[in-house]
Amino acid sequence: MQIDDPDIIAEARAVFDRYEAALMANETATLDAIFWADPRTVRFGIGEILYGIEAIRAFRASVKAYAQRTQRQVRITTFGPDVAATHLEYERIGTGLVGRETKIMARIPGQGWRVVSAHVSLLAADDPGRVMGEVR
Incomplete structure (x- = not known):
């Protein structure tokens, strides 16, 4: 298995960037399309626990606007040609x-x-977070 193939990372990054743009614009249809339309899909949010695409869609439909954010750090790791993990701070x-x-x-x-x-998780207001390990 090849880990971190640059072409696969680029593919995953394109989906990541599309998701971020849709989130900031609250483009629900795009957000829904990026998630697997399956009852096994899971999304744990800041204030919600959602099992299955229908629960995720219902949540998305209830959101008027998402809090705007800036990316501090993005990490993407790929495992072979078909699996990727993206991490955003x-x-x-x-x-x-x-x-x-x-x-x-x-x-x-x-x-x-x-x-x-x-x-998705949010640090408490009085906890700025600690970054440990290598920062790229």
């Missing part, structure tokens, strides 16, 4: 709050890259 604009987002993406036959699992 971000800061909510105007608040100083730091968040983290991890997405597991898989290339689904006939569909292309889809998010199959996502986890």
Whole structure:
């Protein structure tokens, strides 16, 4: 298995960037299309636990706008040609709050890259976060 093939990283990054743009614009249809349309899809958000695409779609439909954010650091690791893990450290604009987002993406036959699992968390206001290890 090849880890971190540059071409596969570029493919995953394109999906990551498309998702980020759609999130900031609250383009629900695009966000839904990027997630795997399957009951096994999972999304753990800051204030919600969602199992299955229908729960994720219902949540998305209820959101009026997402908090705007700037990317502080993005890491993408790929495992072979069909699996990628994306990690985003971000800061909510105007608040100083730091968040983290991890997405597991898989290339689904006939569909292309889809998010199959996502986890979003936000640090407490009094915890700026500690970055340990190598920072690129």
